[in-house]
Amino acid sequence: MKSTELSTISRETTNGTANSVRTASRIRIRWHELSPLNPIKLITFEQLVNLGKITAAVAATSVTRRAMVWGTPTMLMLEPTTACQLKCPHCPTGRGELARPGGRISLEKFRTLWDSIHPAPIRLQLWNQGEPLVHPDTPGIIRHATASGSRVILSTNVEALANPRTAEAIVRSGLHTLILSLDGASAESHVQYRVGGKWDRVERGVRNVAEIKRKLNRKYPVLQWQFLLFKHNLNERDDALRLAREWGANELVFKTAQLEAFEKEEGERWLPDDPKLRRYVLKDDRWVLKRAERPFCARIYGSAVVQWDGTVVPCCFDKDGEFVIGNAHDAGFPAVWQSDAYRAFRQRILTGERPPMCANCTEGLHGMYAKKERF
Numbered sequence: 352m353k354s355t356e357l358s359t360i361s362r363e364t365t366n367g368t369a370n371s372v373r374t375a376s377r378i379r380i381r382w383h384e385l386s387p388l389n390p391i392k393l394i395t396f397e398q399l400v401n402l403g404k405i406t407a408a409v410a411a412t413s414v415t416r417r418a419m420v421w422g423t424p425t426m427l428m429l430e431p432t433t434a435c436q437l438k439c440p441h442c443p444t445g446r447g448e449l450a451r452p453g454g455r456i457s458l459e460k461f462r463t464l465w466d467s468i469h470p471a472p473i474r475l476q477l478w479n480q481g482e483p484l485v486h487p488d489t490p491g492i493i494r495h496a497t498a499s500g501s502r503v504i505l506s507t508n509v510e511a512l513a514n515p516r517t518a519e520a521i522v523r524s525g526l527h528t529l530i531l532s533l534d535g536a537s538a539e540s541h542v543q544y545r546v547g548g549k550w551d552r553v554e555r556g557v558r559n560v561a562e563i564k565r566k567l568n569r570k571y572p573v574l575q576w577q578f579l580l581f582k583h584n585l586n587e588r589d590d591a592l593r594l595a596r597e598w599g600a601n602e603l604v605f606k607t608a609q610l611e612a613f614e615k616e617e618g619e620r621w622l623p624d625d626p627k628l629r630r631y632v633l634k635d636d637r638w639v640l641k642r643a644e645r646p647f648c649a650r651i652y653g654s655a656v657v658q659w660d661g662t663v664v665p666c667c668f669d670k671d672g673e674f675v676i677g678n679a680h681d682a683g684f685p686a687v688w689q690s691d692a693y694r695a696f697r698q699r700i701l702t703g704e705r706p707p708m709c710a711n712c713t714e715g716l717h718g719m720y721a722k723k724e725r726f
């Protein structure tokens with residue numbers, strides 16, 4: 352923990368916000384920004400204790416090389432639906448190649464799942480495969496999670512926000528950050544990756560949310576434009592900056608693109624020539640991540656992914672549900688989190704028997720974000 356974070360906690364607990372350790376369950380701690388997505392601003396004492404347990408489990412596991420699981424996840428990623436309007440070439444849903452049944456979670460099932468986790472995760476990431484805003488209950492899911500003090504972040508292709516009613520429901524839901532996945536600053540370049548996208552709907556969508564925020568005098572959701580750097584859109588970075596300001600976005604992040612296939616030609620087609628703007632290097636005619644093979648994965652001790660039907664998988668890189676740990680709707684999430692199957696998977700990763708998905712994973716990757724601008 353950084354010293355600035357410690358001093359913030361100490362100021363908060365001595366200035367009268369909380370009276371004593373005995374009132375711990377009501378203590379709210381102001382927390383400095385810990386990641387580019389600012390996931391933690393305000394957490395409860397129970398969430399802080401839980402974060403301590405996860406940190407201790409990661410430390411103990413890395414020393415003993417035996418998978419320890421203490422606490423509950425501080426971050427949950429939930430897939431509201433597998434449906435999407437677009438056909439992005441690097442996405443299994445977009446290619447129509449998702450090797451598991453599609454569908455969407457009901458609000459009732461989500462509530463049962465969420466309420467079974469104590470303390471509630473600090474952060475809910477509301478996406479996986481599919482577009483979250485085509486699910487009519489997404490605002491209700493956000494409201495339920497934020498009511499328990501969690502911070503909800505959603506990533507969207509923006510199309511659905513062209514409907515002002517959807518845009519208003521999202522602004523009113525209590526969402527903290529809306530990631531706008533737009534990879535270009537013109538209709539021509541946008542559709543090269545976001546195949547089937549409509550640039551005019553995208554513009555209307557961003558403007559709608561910014562305008563409704565203004566009318567309702569809301570600071571949130573933070574509008575973060577996330578621009579994947581491809582060979583074909585590099586020359587539009589300045590235009591994106593201009594449009595982000597003009598449309599009312601709050602941040603613009605240039606992010607290196609991920610490949611789904613690693614042949615030389617595939618990378619040459621999509622990746623920028625400048626090595627600083629890509630996360631891969633070419634080795635023996637294959638693209639490989641620019642990081643040493645890591646012997647340790649901390650992510651699976653503090654987070655999990657729940658697919659629309661309740662299936663729990665260890666992380667978002669398991670897109671097809673190859674490593675199913677259990678089902679949160681059937682067994683209950685806490686039982687799955689502590690199950691022998693989960694422990695065996697964590698131990699497998701620990702001992703170096705890593706599945707192919709780990710080779711393309713961002714865990715421990717530096718340089719994922721090329722640049723970030725705030726307005």
Ligand code: SF4
Pocket residue numbers: 648650651665666667668700708709710712713714
């Ligand atoms: S892909 Fe592998 S290394 Fe990455 S988060 Fe998942 S289990 Fe960990």
